[in-house]
Amino acid sequence: MLDYYTFNLPTRIEFGIGKIARLIDYISELNGSRIMLLTDAGLKEAGIVEKVTELLDQAEIYYVTFDEIKPNPRDYDCMTAYELAKKEEVDLLIGLGGGSCMDTAKAVGTLLTHGGTIKDWYGLNNLQQSITPLICIPTTAGTGSEITFFSVITDSETKLKMNILDNKLAPKIAILDPELTVTLPPSVTASTGMDALTHAIEAYTCTVAEPITDALALYAIDLIVNNLESAVHNGTNLEARKNMLIGSLIAGIAFGNSDVGGVHCMAEALGGLYDTPHGVANSMILPYVFEYNIPSNIEKHMMVSKLLGVNVEGKSKEEIAYAGVEKLTKLAEGIGIPKMKDLSYVKQVDFDYLAEGATQNVSASSNPRKASKEDYILLFEKAFHGN
């Protein structure tokens, strides 16, 4: 736990059912006249993109749509979107979708204001000025990217996930409208929800946690644990959708100001190599890193386990903490997340490379228990064999 820290929340949050209707007011406020909407083909098919473009058409605002964003966005896709944005002289970006769309929008905003290639801006605090004004509209309750100062981009050469980390990446406004998440399919609701839960748990247990992020993380864990199953199994339950969106937002504020840890280090290595959806990768790894980290802080892991629903009667603090491991496994099973060994493309011969990637991750030093490459290999083995 840190004794000295800075807490940042530069993004204004506009939350509520039907909030999307106010989009044009926010665009005017930010003096946007030439808009680029960054989204994906699935959202277009689901009619979510139309909800935004209808508003832009009615207000006769000029816009271009880039809807080619794929999960685990690549550096070259960011460059393609940037070239279009530059040609169109875009002055405001809208990231509509999950983390991939919002992270790509942040990358394009960086390139519009800084030039160069995306590789020039990887790393911590390398930006010289704020990026192009950005409005983020999440359609998943997952990444928290609408509020974080990170953009995670997959390097196509190394197949490693790279990060731009800078407060200057922060979106100006985040519009969170729970209605935009009701059509999200169960599998995506499940995986993105487990990503949000991982953010909250890692924000709370990592080495750079502080009291404010602890408070936020605990509340986020509680909200997510109590609403994720309903949101997956009954997608039209607006109350569950609303609580998941608040949970993922608060988890995003928490880990944006503290960090994530070993789960994300391993999951990002996996996603970089195999394109595994980020939330699925996190969910498959979470119980094993949670178990590995328990000796670093029994109290904190006990607190998480209590929120996960562990029956505490007659148990020591340590027993309560370790009982959380099974709760995490069961939660993932109950919402249909596959196990690592079910993914035919995951090969044990790759664990050496994946473990090396995990140790090189920007968040590796934030994991509460030191983990060497050999430790990460063992954790990949455990996650693969399920014991």
Ligand SMILES: [Fe+2]
């Ligand atoms: Fe994540």
